[in-house]
Amino acid sequence: MRALYDVPAPAKINLFLHVTGRRADGYHLLQSVFMLLDWQDTLHFELRPAGTLSRDDVGEAVPADDLVLRAARALQTAAGARDGAHMTLDKRLPVQAGMGGGSSDAASTLLALNRLWRTGLSLAQLEQLGLALGADVPFFLRGRNAWVEGIGEQITPVDVPRGRFVVVKPPQGLDTASIFRDAALRRDSAAAIISGFAANPLRFGRNDLQPVAQRLCPQVGEALDWLARQGLPGRMTGSGSAVFAPLAPGQSPAAAPPSWHGWQVRECSNLEVHPLAGWASRDDSVGR
Numbered sequence: 001m002r003a004l005y006d007v008p009a010p011a012k013i014n015l016f017l018h019v020t021g022r023r024a025d026g027y028h029l030l031q032s033v034f035m036l037l038d039w040q041d042t043l044h045f046e047l048r049p050a051g052t053l054s055r056d057d058v059g060e061a062v063p064a065d066d067l068v069l070r071a072a073r074a075l076q077t078a079a080g081a082r083d084g085a086h087m088t089l090d091k092r093l094p095v096q097a098g099m100g101g102g103s104s105d106a107a108s109t110l111l112a113l114n115r116l117w118r119t120g121l122s123l124a125q126l127e128q129l130g131l132a133l134g135a136d137v138p139f140f141l142r143g144r145n146a147w148v149e150g151i152g153e154q155i156t157p158v159d160v161p162r163g164r165f166v167v168v169k170p171p172q173g174l175d176t177a178s179i180f181r182d183a184a185l186r187r188d189s190a191a192a193i194i195s196g197f198a199a200n201p202l203r204f205g206r207n208d209l210q211p212v213a214q215r216l217c218p219q220v221g222e223a224l225d226w227l228a229r230q231g232l233p234g235r236m237t238g239s240g241s242a243v244f245a246p247l248a249p250g251q252s253p254a255a256a257p258p259s260w261h262g263w264q265v266r267e268c269s270n271l272e273v274h275p276l277a278g279w280a281s282r283d284d285s286v287g288r
C-alpha cells in the first residue's frame with residue numbers, strides 16, 4: 001500500500017436546475033443533471049502518524065478550516081482511524097462559481113484517505129458522511145454524470161453526450177445560501193422526468209436560481225449577453241456565478257472583452273466518469 005496519493009477533484013456543471021420545494025429544515029428540494037468537467041483541483045496526501053491532520057495554506061479564497069480538513073476529520077472520527085495526513089490542495093477551480101469545487105475537494109479527500117488509512121468505508125457510508133459536508137459531495141463520490149434529486153442524495157446515472165463547453169466565471173462570486181434564501185426565488189417547479197431530459201439534454205429546462213443570481217450579480221447577465229451575441233445559448237451553473245454554453249464541433253468562443261479583468265473564460269470537455277470512480281466499495285458489508 002502506498003503512503004501518498006495525488007488525486008484530482010473535477011468540477012461539475014448543472015445542465016439544468018429546478019427547485020421543486022423546500023424541506024422543513026429550510027433546505028431546498030431540487031431536480032438537476034450534474035455533469036463532470038475536465039477542469040480540476042489537485043490534492044496531495046501523505047500519511048502521518050498519530051492522527052495529526054494538516055493542510056498547506058492555499059490563500060484567502062479558501063477558509064483555513066476548509067472542506068478538505070473537515071472531510072478528513074469526519075472520516076477519522078467515523079472510521080476511528082489512528083493515522084493522520086498532511087494534505088496539499090492545488091486550487092485551480094474558481095470559488096463561489098456553482099461548479100462544486102469545495103464539494104469535489106471533500107469527495108476526493110474522503111476517497112483518498114479511505115484508501116491511505118485503509119479504513120474500508122463503503123461508498124454508501126462515505127456518501128452519508130459527504131452529505132453532511134455539502135449537498136454536492138455524494139454526486140462526486142458516486143462519480144458518474146447523474147440526474148440528482150432531493151437535496152443531492154438521490155442520484156441516478158444518466159448519459160450525457162460527450163462534447164465541449166465554454167465556461168465563463170465573472171470576478172464576483174455568489175454565496176449559495178444567499179441565493180436560496182432570497183424571497184424572489186421560484187420554489188414550485190413541476191416535477192420533471194428523465195426521459196424529458198434525455199430527449200434534449202443540452203436544452204432541457206432552466207436554472208431556477210438564475211434570475212435571483214442575475215439580480216444579485218449583474219456580471220452573470222453580462223456573461224450571458226456575451227455568449228448570446230455569439231449565438232451561444234448560455235445558462236448559469238448551480239448557484240453561480242459561472243455560466244456555460246455547449247460548443248459545436250470545431251467552434252471556439254470569441255476572445256474575452258479587453259475590459260474583463262479578473263474574468264475566466266475557459267473551454268472544457270465533459271467527463272463520462274470521475275477519475276476516482278470505483279475507489280470505494282459499493283458493498284456495504286465491506287464497511288466497518
Ligand SMILES: C[C@](O)(CO)[C@H](O)COP(=O)(O)OP(=O)(O)OC[C@H]1O[C@@H](n2ccc(N)nc2=O)[C@H](O)[C@@H]1O
Pocket residue numbers: 014017026027028029030032098100103133134135136137150151152176177180238239
Ligand atoms: C445549488 C447547488 O450548487 C447545485 O449543485 C448545490 O445544491 C449547492 O450545494 P453546496 O454548495 O454544497 O451547498 P451546501 O454547502 O450544502 O449549502 C449551502 C447553503 O445553501 C442552502 N441550500 C443548499 C442546497 C439546497 N439543496 N438547498 C439549500 O437551501 C442552505 O441554506 C445551505 O446552508
Ligand SMILES: Nc1ncnc2c1ncn2[C@@H]1O[C@H](COP(=O)(O)OP(=O)(O)OP(=O)(O)O)[C@@H](O)[C@H]1O
Pocket residue numbers: 061062063065066067068094095096097098099100101102103105106134136174176238239240
Ligand atoms: N476546498 C475548498 N474549495 C473551495 N471553497 C471551499 C473549500 N472549502 C471550503 N470552502 C468554502 O465553500 C464556499 C463555496 O465553495 P465552492 O467554491 O465549492 O462553491 P460553489 O462553486 O458555489 O459550489 P456549489 O456548486 O457546490 O455551490 C467558499 O466560499 C469557501 O468559503
